[in-house]
Amino acid sequence: MKEAVTLGEHIVEIVSDSGEGAQRCGQSLGAIAAKSGNGVWTVEIIPAEIQPPARSIAGASGNRVRLGARRVTNGGDQADLVVAFNEQVLLGRVQAEELRPGATILLEGRWRNDRDPLVASAYAETYDELVGLGYRVLEIPMERECLKLVPDPRRGKNMFVLGMLCGIYSLDLELAREQVAITFGKKDAKVIATNVKLLEAGFAWAEENLDFKYRIPAVRATEPQVVMNGNTALALGILASGMEICAMYPITPATSASHYLSEVFERVGGIVHQAEDEIAACAFAIGASYAGKVAVTITSGPGYSLKQEGIGLAAMAEIPLVVVDVQRGGPSTGLPTKAEQGDLLAVLFGTHGDAPKVVYAVSGIEDCFYAMITARKIAETFNMVVVVLSDASLATAQQPFPRPVFSEDWLAAPVDQTPVPPGARPYDWDASTGLVRRFIPGQPGGMHTVTGLAHDRESHVAYDPQSNEDGLRHRSLKLAALQKTLRCPPVFGAAEGDLLVVGWGSSKGAIEEAVEGLRAEGHRVSALHLGFIQPMPSGIGDILRRFGKVMTVESSWADRPAEDPIVDADNRRYSALAMLLRSRYLVDVDCWTEARGRPITPGSVRSAILGALAREAVPA
């Protein structure tokens, strides 16, 4: 028996052609490791097409699984170990620089003797190239081994690989068997039995044939944990929030939230309506909210653009609404399956005129769940649009978090059908907070017509200057009122120092990991991560001013003065959050961004921080 090497963490990728099950393998590995008590973060590797050509560089489909002895908050930098079902999909990952130099590659070896000489030579060429590049490439007869158990190894190879990986990482085979049963839970017992056999074969093969073995120390949780991806958490959050109607139109990468919600919502009396288009989905949700409980619409950037008109209507008429934007790369159709944080300004300012709305960005999987409950409550209390921003990386990333314990407080109160007091008006704005009690159809005495036109307190169309400013003032005041209730997010690291890195959304884990590492090396850097971006909680300005420099880290495009000489202080386009912080707090906030369609990594944040620390401070 070989000795297992103890590791603090490891990043493993499983890649295959689309449809060969590498994703299922990766997700199962993540679940088994999580159950063992390891920290886990999984990242889906998704080709843009449903059926990309087999053995193509762009067709890589699979999963990255980052395993740790501690809690893992992001997908990390480069992979340490890769299992590839063919050399072409592997090449895609190598070219994208997703592998660490010298990484171990477990490669399906059957292609060397493929009947097609072109395939065989491509394989041999790539193999030599990879070995030349210094990778440790091990050719594995995956298919040959699987053929001993199943007639079609294309189906089942993934479970053989799962077994191999369980062996490599010293994971408990019994836990793995249970996971296979869960993974194939919808299939019959024979399918499960076959896949368990494949799993065991892979496990045994790794034990006998590989000269390495790892162990990542695990601490089994004492409280129940759930493992799911961000879109599943969003959907369950909707279910738990008391919202009853979700109107949507299919769009990547938001749709999987609606798929899952469609599967489960009806069981608790909810309805997912697939509308004829994004505009209709938004209007439908507004109509439902107007007449009943707060409704939600789920979309991604291009769909959000179409909903802007409806969002303006909801803001104007003060109809509560929750909008989820799972961001992808933009503009226009952009990068449908890839991550970016490019929608922030569109969400804050997108519709015409002054239409205040609440914007909250989720920063982790657990946050996806609870954000929906908070969003529903704020929408209802303030009669406002609440936009929840997620993105493609959180949508499919999985991470364990404590199992939520349901509380009836999460649910919406019954629809108010009591008579409206005599004399009450539909827009009796509270002078100090702008809040108003909404009259809902069915309430005797509350009859009025809501309108997107300027209106007075009776909801009558009113174009006079006084009424117009009255409405604008009170709709705006609601944001100030909400702002007074928000707590400032904590600073990660010391309360003062040379550099403060400010982020929002899915980059939280990567930023904090980079900051933690640099602090351990003695750098005076801290991080601040924003959830509420509109309104921004009190105290942020004070935090910014306690640091020598402030820099945002965002996954979007911003001008790069160092690279493009035509960009200077007069024309530089800052990233969204930097622009917001500069304008609100009059602090010289710098920004570092990348828009490479992948989650921001701790390594790139680290380089950005070191660069910022090294740069001369620009005199104010």
Added chain:
Amino acid sequence: MTMEVTRCLLQASDERHELGDYEQGVPRWCNGCGDNGILTTMQRLCRDNDLAPERTVFVSGIGCSSRLPHYMHTYGFHGTHGRALPIAEGVKMARPDLTVFVSTGDGDCLSIGAAHWIHALRYNMDLTVLLHDNRIYGLTKKQASPTSPLGTKSNTTPQGSYLEALNPLTVTLGVANVSFVAQAVDWIPELLYDILTAAYRHRGLSFVRIVQRCPEFMPGFFDPWMQDPRRTLILRHASGLTLSPAIAKTYTNQLEHDPSDIHRAREIASDEEPIPVGILYRDDDVPCYEDVRHAGAVRTAEQVRRGLAAELDRFTIWPDGAER
């Protein structure tokens, strides 16, 4: 939903209503505008059917037609251009207990909101849809609409409009799940009332095209039809419109038409001269989307608790010995 008790109480009290109970403000439409007649017809309809004002919602889009909710003393939702139908669908899905009417114009419904029109027919929710069709854009001051006759001179077509008019009836009758299609003209108020009443009573989406005058931008356009009753073809049937002696005497150009005959309905709809008035098509058996989707089902906290727990179970890692 939790309004069941309130509903029972309301039904128990079953008040009678007067016309004034449905009136709100002074309409700002032009003199002679067909919208005025549609408004008073709707107020009569509400009174005669004793609709509780608080349980009635008028939804509209944008345009002259869409001001109608402001003049009804009921709940109203004056939305955005073209979006009256999806808003109304949302209202109905959340609250199938409410009576929902939709006022929309030829630009609102047939142009900017055309996608919603087609799909609303498919959903077949229990809505009464009034298409106020004056064949011109009014609120934006005279531009050609999809139903403007070929050659209509307008501010965007000073040399005359370039395209054949769209026929809303034939399009509507071509959509799967269509369940009620009728046409009325604003200058025969008695039939307008009868047709809208039949539409209101139909369970499903009732689509009523109301050909209406716009004295400001289409002055005198419908005069030839108003002056010559033979240019109106009245559709009558035991299960459609039955005519009063006065109407029967004035409008002698009549056709016996069974509203269950969709093929004949499509033929009639295709002939725009004389203008067919009456119920072209009705099928009471088309399922309503809100029923198919179980809208308004009772939902309890316990249901959510159990539903959530069952789902979380699928994703849970239990520590050894933990209680499940």
